[in-house]
Amino acid sequence: MQSFADRLYAAIKRLRSPVLVGLDPRVESLPEGLRPQGSSPAEQAAAYDRFCRGVIDVAAPLVPAVKPQAAFFEQLGPAGMNVLAGVIGYAQSKGLLVVLDGKRNDIGSTATAYARGMLGAGGQSVWGADAATVSPYLGDDSLRPFIDVAVERGAGIFVLVKTSNPGGKMLQDLVADGKPLYRHVAEYVERQAVETISQCGYGAVGAVVGATYPEQLAELRAAMPHTTFLVPGFGSQGGTARDVAAAFDSQGRGAVVNNSRGIIFAHAAKPYAERFGSARWQEAVEAATREMIEQLRAVM
Amino acid sequence: MQSFADRLYAAIKRLRSPVLVGLDPRVESLPEGLRPQGSSPAEQAAAYDRFCRGVIDVAAPLVPAVKPQAAFFEQLGPAGMNVLAGVIGYAQSKGLLVVLDGKRNDIGSTATAYARGMLGAGGQSVWGADAATVSPYLGDDSLRPFIDVAVERGAGIFVLVKTSNPGGKMLQDLVADGKPLYRHVAEYVERQAVETISQCGYGAVGAVVGATYPEQLAELRAAMPHTTFLVPGFGSQGGTARDVAAAFDSQGRGAVVNNSRGIIFAHAAKPYAERFGSARWQEAVEAATREMIEQLRAVM
Numbered sequence: 185m186q187s188f189a190d191r192l193y194a195a196i197k198r199l200r201s202p203v204l205v206g207l208d209p210r211v212e213s214l215p216e217g218l219r220p221q222g223s224s225p226a227e228q229a230a231a232y233d234r235f236c237r238g239v240i241d242v243a244a245p246l247v248p249a250v251k252p253q254a255a256f257f258e259q260l261g262p263a264g265m266n267v268l269a270g271v272i273g274y275a276q277s278k279g280l281l282v283v284l285d286g287k288r289n290d291i292g293s294t295a296t297a298y299a300r301g302m303l304g305a306g307g308q309s310v311w312g313a314d315a316a317t318v319s320p321y322l323g324d325d326s327l328r329p330f331i332d333v334a335v336e337r338g339a340g341i342f343v344l345v346k347t348s349n350p351g352g353k354m355l356q357d358l359v360a361d362g363k364p365l366y367r368h369v370a371e372y373v374e375r376q377a378v379e380t381i382s383q384c385g386y387g388a389v390g391a392v393v394g395a396t397y398p399e400q401l402a403e404l405r406a407a408m409p410h411t412t413f414l415v416p417g418f419g420s421q422g423g424t425a426r427d428v429a430a431a432f433d434s435q436g437r438g439a440v441v442n443n444s445r446g447i448i449f450a451h452a453a454k455p456y457a458e459r460f461g462s463a464r465w466q467e468a469v470e471a472a473t474r475e476m477i478e479q480l481r482a483v484m
Numbered sequence: 485m486q487s488f489a490d491r492l493y494a495a496i497k498r499l500r501s502p503v504l505v506g507l508d509p510r511v512e513s514l515p516e517g518l519r520p521q522g523s524s525p526a527e528q529a530a531a532y533d534r535f536c537r538g539v540i541d542v543a544a545p546l547v548p549a550v551k552p553q554a555a556f557f558e559q560l561g562p563a564g565m566n567v568l569a570g571v572i573g574y575a576q577s578k579g580l581l582v583v584l585d586g587k588r589n590d591i592g593s594t595a596t597a598y599a600r601g602m603l604g605a606g607g608q609s610v611w612g613a614d615a616a617t618v619s620p621y622l623g624d625d626s627l628r629p630f631i632d633v634a635v636e637r638g639a640g641i642f643v644l645v646k647t648s649n650p651g652g653k654m655l656q657d658l659v660a661d662g663k664p665l666y667r668h669v670a671e672y673v674e675r676q677a678v679e680t681i682s683q684c685g686y687g688a689v690g691a692v693v694g695a696t697y698p699e700q701l702a703e704l705r706a707a708m709p710h711t712t713f714l715v716p717g718f719g720s721q722g723g724t725a726r727d728v729a730a731a732f733d734s735q736g737r738g739a740v741v742n743n744s745r746g747i748i749f750a751h752a753a754k755p756y757a758e759r760f761g762s763a764r765w766q767e768a769v770e771a772a773t774r775e776m777i778e779q780l781r782a783v784m
Contacts, residue, residue: 208594225610255594259601261610265565289587289619291649294508294555301559310525310561319589321621321644325651344621349591351625358660358668365665368658 187382188315188340189390189412192281193437195248201477202432202484204283204414205243206444207236207252207271213449215465229263232256236271239448242469244278246477249314251414251442254286272312276305283414283440284313287344289322295329303330304337315340317392317414320369327376334388335380340412341389345369346404348394348417370404370411377410386412386438393431395423395441402430405438413439418476419446425476429483436484447472487682488615488640489690489712492581493737495548501777502732502784504583504714505543506744507536507552507571513749515765529563532556536571539748542769544578546777549614551714551742554586572612576605583714583740584613587644588630589622595629603630604637615640617692617714620669627676634688635680640712641689645669646704648694648717670704670711677710686712686738693731695723695741702730705738713739718776719746725776729783736784747772 196202209232211220218238220231236252243250252275257268272282282305288298302316303309318330318341330341346356346366356366370391377387387410393401395417405413413431417423418441431439450456450472451465460468496502509532511520518538520531536552543550552575557568572582582605588598602616603609618630618641630641646656646666656666670691677687687710693701695717705713713731717723718741731739750756750772751765760768 210593253590253594253597255588255590255597255601259597259610261601262562262566262569264601264610266562269562287589287619287622288555289589290553290555291647291651293510294553297553297555297559301555301561301564310559310564319587319619319621321619321655322587322647322649323651323654323656325649328651347591347622349622349625351591351623351628354623354672355621355665355668356623358658358665360658360660360665365655365658365660368655372654 185338189386204440204442208444225260249281281314289319299333303339345391374408425479485638489686504740504742508744525560549581589619599633603639645691674708725779
């Protein structure tokens with residue numbers, strides 16, 4: 185079985201595109217024609233299903249992967265979780281890798297339960313994701329079960345290291361033993377990446393490093409040469425192609441850059457709102473995706 | 485609407501019991517008569533449903549709250565999530581408070597989505613939990629949305645501060661600005677508890693503090709006089725009543741002590757296996773719960 189990293193880099197090379205499209209459906213932002221009929225969780229979940237499949241149809245030929253945000257599906261209860269499972273399967277049927285963004289974390293056999301449920305496509309797990317995001321506060325015996333299951337199943341994980349939100353500083357920038365907390369996490373993650381390395385030169389363990397801190401992105405790229413970065417914060421949160429340039433290695437690999445709202449809700453924002461509007465929302469998704477790809481090709 | 489803390493302490497006082505029964509179903513540990521018919525997620529989920537309802541029937545007259553572990557339900561995919569929703573509703577119909585243990589975390593409006601989905605009983609949220617656990621690595625703008633929704637809906641949150649697993653030390657014990665990371669989190673949590681205080685003298689924001697570090701439990705009890713502790717690690721992980729004594733304030737309040745495997749799988753462990761066995765597993769649950777209550781009454 186091919187590793188997640190090998191599959192990811194093969195797709196990035198084939199498409200010349202490191203864009204990760206974030207599937208963050210929100211009722212109030214859906215194109216008019218896709219708004220739910222009523223306000224029940226089942227009706228909202230059905231609207232998310234139609235919308236996400238519509239995004240996937242456009243994104244599949246252009247990008248290597250999508251990242252469903254578990255929170256928006258989970259907010260709708262069991263109906264939302266049913267749709268999440270369907271959306272993951274649909275994305276994979278279109279050739280996309282799926283990074284399930286749930287930031288899960290727990291210890292021992294409980295972490296193993298999360299990992300077994302989420303990680304592994306093609307019937308290896310019930311959610312069937314190719315990779316998942318994980319939060320590190322509980323330490324190594326909370327991360328190890330995710331790593332073990334990921335390696336066993338050709339899947340990947342991305343550990344939160346330096347996040348894109350302003351409040352991330354509260355704990356992540358505290359200095360202990362001469363370096364910030366995020367560097368402690370980074371060094372642990374890089375060691376795990378080295379231990380799980382595959383043909384492409386990157387490991388099964390990646391890191392979430394926000395686009396909103398370009399200097400730290402450069403610092404961490406140097407410190408973590410075998411770790412793939414999942415870079416959030418591009419677009420809506422202020423990160424630009426120039427800001428994320430440092431996330432790539434000298435061959436233009438090493439990172440996938442996420443954009444959620446800036447792509448999936450492009451129909452409602454400049455410059456696409458005027459060109460396409462709500463009725464032609466899929467064309468707006470395509471135009472926004474292509475523009476982001478062009479911007480990143482220039483800095484990869 | 486009465487606050488979560490007020491409801492919790494009223495129940496603890498009425499029952500003279502600070503025990504939180506953890507609902508951590510595992511296929512391989514179920515009593516023989518409750519094992520699933522087959523290995524499909526739907527059949528396993530149906531077995532979890534029967535088992536958890538059986539535990540709830542026994543626990544409801546004895547303890548204030550139950551804590552379903554989201555991972556074990558989520559591992560079974562949408563079928564498991566359907567059962568989780570049913571189990572939460574069933575527990576509340578029997579008068580129990582429900583702490584949903586999902587250790588969720590994210591930023592801004594994504595954190596709000598998790599919080600709105602989970603927090604709030606009686607139709608205020610689709611999962612309907614009275615409280616939920618939250619992981620703090622992402623900082624204050626990741627915790628604030630949970631706190632805001634909790635206060636608005638008379639619910640609570642428990643933030644991971646000092647966890648019971650050996651690996652928790654990796655980050656939580658790193659010393660920054662003269663104190664360990666968990667103290668930084670603890671001070672933030674206590675400030676939020678003070679800001680969300682209700683009649684009982686405790687806030688809507690609580691802390692997870694493991695039973696396996698009695699000295700730190702005492703240190704944190706002193707530092708966090710308005711924060712309710714959710715104490716894991718009792719029983720299977722080695723924590724004893726003596727170890728958790730320091731979690732209580734001078735009136736015997738301030739903490740709920742969780743026990744999962746030691747209660748729900750008591751039929752398979754000493755001394756209950758010989759007395760009851762698999763066929764009389766609910767009597768084993770009752771005996772183990774009563775014994776834990778007696779042990780804690782002696783130290784409260």
